[in-house]
Amino acid sequence: MIPFRKETPKRRDIVTVVNKYSDHKDELKKDYKCRCGYCDDIDIWRTVWYEIDHFVPQRYLRTIKDTDYSNLVYACRSCNNSKRAHWPTGDESVHHKNDEGFIDPCDDEYDKQFIRCTSGRIVHQTQLGKWMYYKLKLHKPQHEIIWQIEETYNLINECKEVLKTIDSPIIKDRLLVLYEKYLDYTLKLSES
Numbered sequence: 001m002i003p004f005r006k007e008t009p010k011r012r013d014i015v016t017v018v019n020k021y022s023d024h025k026d027e028l029k030k031d032y033k034c035r036c037g038y039c040d041d042i043d044i045w046r047t048v049w050y051e052i053d054h055f056v057p058q059r060y061l062r063t064i065k066d067t068d069y070s071n072l073v074y075a076c077r078s079c080n081n082s083k084r085a086h087w088p089t090g091d092e093s094v095h096h097k098n099d100e101g102f103i104d105p106c107d108d109e110y111d112k113q114f115i116r117c118t119s120g121r122i123v124h125q126t127q128l129g130k131w132m133y134y135k136l137k138l139h140k141p142q143h144e145i146i147w148q149i150e151e152t153y154n155l156i157n158e159c160k161e162v163l164k165t166i167d168s169p170i171i172k173d174r175l176l177v178l179y180e181k182y183l184d185y186t187l188k189l190s191e192s
């Protein structure tokens with residue numbers, strides 16, 4: 001088993017007044033380091049845009065404004081769509097009760113709710129984690145697959161320098177060319 005994620009995202013104390021909450025998207029992407037707050041999938045190998053989730057759903061907001069940065073989470077479409085307006089306490093100030101509800105993904109406690117198999121599959125560790133796991137559908141294969149793609153990407157990066165030192169036409173003419181195309185492709189994906 002391995003930790004659920006390498007780093008807990010930290011939301012800056014941004015108090016800039018904006019017209020609509022989507023104006024915060026670039027700042028959120030920075031704070032979440034391009035990862036979904038809930039599943040930790042990086043946003044490079046996505047098929048659809050990442051979105052903005054209201055941690056406390058809009059319908060339960062009383063004192064928090066829907067544009068308040070402190071209540072926003074950078075989220076993949078899968079987690080955002082799965083979470084929807086689930087908020088069992090019905091109270092904006094009570095995030096969870098009796099092992100039902102959510103923990104803010106910027107809270108270190110969030111990391112204690114889950115762990116990963118060596119394949120990257122997410123596993124719940126607590127009763128509250130189990131509740132979030134099924135509400136967020138963290139069992140979906142895409143989370144394991146994206147984790148594996150990122151691991152492969154990191155491994156390829158580590159291999160790059162080693163490959164350059166090997167004097168072989170196959171490596172120089174084919175593998176390194178393929179590698180450059182792959183890098184170019186992922187760069188375009190991340191910029192699109």
Ligand SMILES: [Zn+2]
Pocket residue numbers: 036037038039040041075076077078079080
């Ligand atoms: Zn997600």
